[in-house]
Amino acid sequence: MVKYSSKLKAEVVGEYLQGRTSMQSLSEKHNLPKRQVSFWIQKYRLSGVDSLKRKKTKRSFSAEFKIDVINYYQTHDETLAEVSARFDVNKCQISSWRTAFNKHGIEALKSHPKGRKSKVKNDKKKLRHLINKNELDQLREELAKKNQELYDTKLENDILKKSMTLFGTSKDAKKHK
Structure with a gap:
């Protein structure tokens, strides 16, 4: 995906709004797709x-x-490009949110942790948690753990x-004697 500078975008939109040139001539002059020029103008007008x-x-x-974005898109008579410009979100992002929502419901729209789960235990978190407690609470907690271990044993x-x-005794133990 080509990334254009903000200066170029402002220049193209400014030329169009001053009425000097059409979208077609601007796209040819700056060697840009006409749809891109149209999108920038639309974004500028909305936001x-x-x-x-x-x-x-x-x-x-x-x-x-x-x-909210999905509801707005479905209830208003606006194109995906207009909705994306209004909410300052990519068109493909709105489309993927809508697809995920239709397939899996609201759970698909919630953020999920990225990456693989750590195999190392979070000892640092436990240490920080223990430091925050006072010493008496720590001792009570240790005693409760030891009592539970003793009960299990x-x-x-x-x-x-x-x-x-x-x-x-098992029959195998008798044979070995």
Whole structure:
């Protein structure tokens, strides 16, 4: 995708609005597609000069915003290009949101974590959490964990004792003696 400077966009829109030339002659003069010139003019008319500036940062949109854009597109008699210019979002982005919403519902519009899950345990988070607690709470928490471990061990030991009384020693153990 070709990226055009904000200066070129402003120059082309300014020439058109002054009435000196048509879209066709502007596109030939600057060696641009006519649709691109038309899109810039439309964006300028709907959103002003700021819409011609390039975005430096990656933007993220909430699920509510996405739903609002989809609802606006479906309820108003405007083209996808007009809606994209009005909300300052790419046409293909609106189209993909709409498709995802129709297939999977609102859950598809919510943001999801990117990338592979970490295999390393989050020990740093646990340490930060422990530092924030006071020492007495830390000791109580450790004691509760140890008590739970002791209970689990006793329960496991009781199960093993009962299974030994029910089933006796295994036949393989008798053969080896």
